[in-house]
Amino acid sequence: MSFLAKNYNRKKISFKYGKGAYLYSTNNKKYLDFVQGIAVNSLGHSHPKLVKTIKEQSKKLWHVSNAFQIPEGEKLAKKLCTKTFADFVMFQNSGAEATEAAIKVARRYFYSIGKPNKNRILCIKNSFHGRTLAAIFASGSKKMTEGFGPKVTGFDHFNFGDHNSLKKKINKNTAAIMVETIMGEGGIKVIPDWCLNELRILCNKKKILLILDEVQCGIGRSGDFFAFEKSKVKPDIVPIAKGIGGGFPIGAVLMNKKVASGMTPGTHGSTFGGNPLAMSIGNTVMDIVSNKKFLNNVKSLSKYFLFKLNKVQEKYPNVIKQIRGRGFLIGIQLCKDQTEFIKKLMDNHLLTIRAAENVVRILPPLNVKKNELDLALKIIEKVCSQIK
Numbered sequence: 001m002s003f004l005a006k007n008y009n010r011k012k013i014s015f016k017y018g019k020g021a022y023l024y025s026t027n028n029k030k031y032l033d034f035v036q037g038i039a040v041n042s043l044g045h046s047h048p049k050l051v052k053t054i055k056e057q058s059k060k061l062w063h064v065s066n067a068f069q070i071p072e073g074e075k076l077a078k079k080l081c082t083k084t085f086a087d088f089v090m091f092q093n094s095g096a097e098a099t100e101a102a103i104k105v106a107r108r109y110f111y112s113i114g115k116p117n118k119n120r121i122l123c124i125k126n127s128f129h130g131r132t133l134a135a136i137f138a139s140g141s142k143k144m145t146e147g148f149g150p151k152v153t154g155f156d157h158f159n160f161g162d163h164n165s166l167k168k169k170i171n172k173n174t175a176a177i178m179v180e181t182i183m184g185e186g187g188i189k190v191i192p193d194w195c196l197n198e199l200r201i202l203c204n205k206k207k208i209l210l211i212l213d214e215v216q217c218g219i220g221r222s223g224d225f226f227a228f229e230k231s232k233v234k235p236d237i238v239p240i241a242k243g244i245g246g247g248f249p250i251g252a253v254l255m256n257k258k259v260a261s262g263m264t265p266g267t268h269g270s271t272f273g274g275n276p277l278a279m280s281i282g283n284t285v286m287d288i289v290s291n292k293k294f295l296n297n298v299k300s301l302s303k304y305f306l307f308k309l310n311k312v313q314e315k316y317p318n319v320i321k322q323i324r325g326r327g328f329l330i331g332i333q334l335c336k337d338q339t340e341f342i343k344k345l346m347d348n349h350l351l352t353i354r355a356a357e358n359v360v361r362i363l364p365p366l367n368v369k370k371n372e373l374d375l376a377l378k379i380i381e382k383v384c385s386q387i388k
């Protein structure tokens with residue numbers, strides 16, 4: 001009898017420990033973990049540098065209030081701003097908090113320049129921005145919002161790729177467009193670079209803000225530190241989370257100087273957000289992941305992996321419809337429901353996770369080794385041959 005609420009459909013397996021790309025189950029089996037806590041363990045399990053950081057920092061200082069200076073947070077914010085478009089950072093604890101804080105920053109900016117009615121956020125229908133009340137209504141997903149009314153208003157929606165609808169939905173009350181640079185839960189759908197560029201131009205023309213949700217696709221996952229960097233587009237606000245803590249809960253909102261001007265003392269806060277323990281871990285992850293050589297390795301290994309996956313697709317076009325994604329944010333879109341495929345992969349000791357549109361999501365640690373990718377390819381090909 002479990003005393004945990006039944007809000008998850010959990011697989012009947014648990015783990016004793018993890019090392020790098022591998023997880024070891026309580027019934028003594030070894031699994032190649034290509035879920036990695038849903039793109040959270042960017043450096044795999046129990047990375048020695050993260051273990052060292054947490055050991056050392058836990059003996060010094062875990063938590064102090066944001067009423068005081070936190071040097072570890074200053075350090076991480078400086079690194080994030082030096083490496084990216086951002087001028088300022090606000091730390092949170094999770095992705096949903098980060099996306100909601102991003103919405104607050106956008107609204108507060110227009111309020112601060114005397115345009116409080118510019119407060120509506122335009123999002124992609126069936127996107128994913130987290131599970132808190134406002135975030136589920138931002139997604140516009142029927143499944144996620146059902147039974148959670150009254151509706152949190154202030155969000156408008158357009159369908160992925162429907163540029164006419166996008167333009168029509170912008171009105172005088174629109175404050176920002178908020179989209180995932182690469183949709184994760186929604187089925188690994190990449191917004192093409194030219195679209196991102198057009199989005200930026202559109203936002204400039206309409207004098208509204210561009211929020212790019214990089215909670216899943218950011219922090220090296222795409223092969224660039226941020227997925228939007230490839231397009232050269234500069235967003236105004238970027239919520240991040242998942243990968244930045246390497247397994248420790250950290251969220252953050254990155255913003256440019258212009259919009260940050262609205263966030264005066266007292267406008268936002270978080271009890272836990274940015275505490276010394278979290279920040280010291282974030283610093284270690286950041287030092288490793290933002291390194292050019294590290295990112296180049298993600299790029300070249302993921303290109304190899306995607307090339308090989310496409311070969312498997314060509315061999316089994318009746319099983320695999322399409323290979324999607326970039327870097328190590330990969331979706332195998334099947335011709336039919338993915339449940340059986342994921343189960344068979346797991347029977348063969350490869351852990352993956354579903355996404356919308358019949359997609360099997362593949363999220364290796366960013367420091368995955370070539371032989372681990374080859375092992376996964378072998379298992380995927382084997383399962384393809386077993387699917388009718």
Ligand SMILES: *Cc1c(COP(=O)(O)O)cnc(C)c1O
Pocket residue numbers: 094095096097099128129130131180184185213214215216217241242
């Ligand atoms: C996971 C995710 C979130 C929510 O993060 P939580 O930490 O679960 O609150 C928000 N946006 C995107 C794009 C995500 O993938």
